[in-house]
Amino acid sequence: xxxxxxxxxxxxxxxxxxxxxxxxxxxxxxxxxxxxxxxxxxxxxxxxxxxxxxxxxxxxxxxxxxxxxxxxxxxxxxxxxxxxxxxxxxxxxxxxxxxxxxxxxxxxxxxxxxxxxxxxxxxxxxxxxxxxxxxxxxxxxxxxxxxxxxxxxxxxxxxxxxxxxxxxxxxxxxxxxxxxxxxxxxxxxxxxxxxxxxxxx
Ligand code: ATP
Numbered sequence: 001x002x003x004x005x006x007x008x009x010x011x012x013x014x015x016x017x018x019x020x021x022x023x024x025x026x027x028x029x030x031x032x033x034x035x036x037x038x039x040x041x042x043x044x045x046x047x048x049x050x051x052x053x054x055x056x057x058x059x060x061x062x063x064x065x066x067x068x069x070x071x072x073x074x075x076x077x078x079x080x081x082x083x084x085x086x087x088x089x090x091x092x093x094x095x096x097x098x099x100x101x102x103x104x105x106x107x108x109x110x111x112x113x114x115x116x117x118x119x120x121x122x123x124x125x126x127x128x129x130x131x132x133x134x135x136x137x138x139x140x141x142x143x144x145x146x147x148x149x150x151x152x153x154x155x156x157x158x159x160x161x162x163x164x165x166x167x168x169x170x171x172x173x174x175x176x177x178x179x180x181x182x183x184x185x186x187x188x189x190x191x192x193x194x195x196x197x198x199x200x201x
Pocket of ligand 1: 016
């Protein structure tokens with residue numbers, strides 16, 4: 001059985017925290033952000049094309065993508081953003097496909113921050129799991145962790161799907177507005193349900 005559960009949530013909602021709780025129970029995690037980081041690390045598969053397309057100014061000494069330079073570039077230039085995405089997105093999708101083909105356990109959590117916004121991965125997912133958090137708490141966590149200003153954090157939140165739109169796409173919801181102590185019970189309940197659902201596919 002090959003159940004694929006798409007895991008998403010707004011910035012700072014707690015996707016990584018929740019995914020790690022599933023991982024601790026033995027769930028297979030496929031994290032698109034982690035794949036993107038590996039592709040752009042020194043000797044990453046995307047590095048030859050990034051070097052060829054963007055030039056040495058976007059490569060660090062050790063051969064990784066220069067994240068701060070690239071962030072500044074794509075922020076000010078939508079065409080450059082598209083070029084970077086045209087390099088990375090097909091590679092990320094292929095890596096996810098390979099990981100799903102090699103899936104050993106009953107189900108996989110496919111972690112996609114913009115699952116609802118882009119729609120690219122929705123056809124792969126039998127279920128969508130949303131990590132939900134009220135906006136005030138979300139804003140606080142984003143500012144605390146990243147050191148972004150209130151305005152910058154609000155701008156990123158506004159660029160993503162609304163809480164309502166995300167919840168409307170959800171089959172399952174984990175409430176992470178409160179204490180992390182509220183997570184294990186929610187996570188283990190869903191983990192058991194996914195194992196059962198995979199068995200019945
Ligand atoms: P991003 O979209 O930026 O990758 P994310 O959705 O993966 O974020 P996490 O990295 O899991 O979210 O959590 C964001 C921040 O909030 C982290 O600093 C994390 O430690 C903290 N956090 C997560 N859940 C809670 C909680 N229930 N209570 C307090 N802090 C939390």
